[in-house]
Amino acid sequence: MLCPKCGYNSFEYNDSCPKCHHDLKPTRRSLSLTTPKPGVVDFFSFLGGSDALSSSASLDPNEDFDLGDLNLIKRP
16 A cells, blocks of 8 residues: 555555554545454464464473574583
């Protein structure tokens, strides 16, 4: 959606222009745009289900973490 004031191309769900802060609600109404703002993607669900985030909170910061060949930190 182009801002009628500055011409900035932004998403249709914005209520105001990210560049000049012009109110875009009247323009959206005149164009009958009812585009909802997209939701948040839960990337943790792709990594191991809903328990992925809660299980990472139980990691011991003093315990060595095996990264295989990527483990560049050598502890004494």
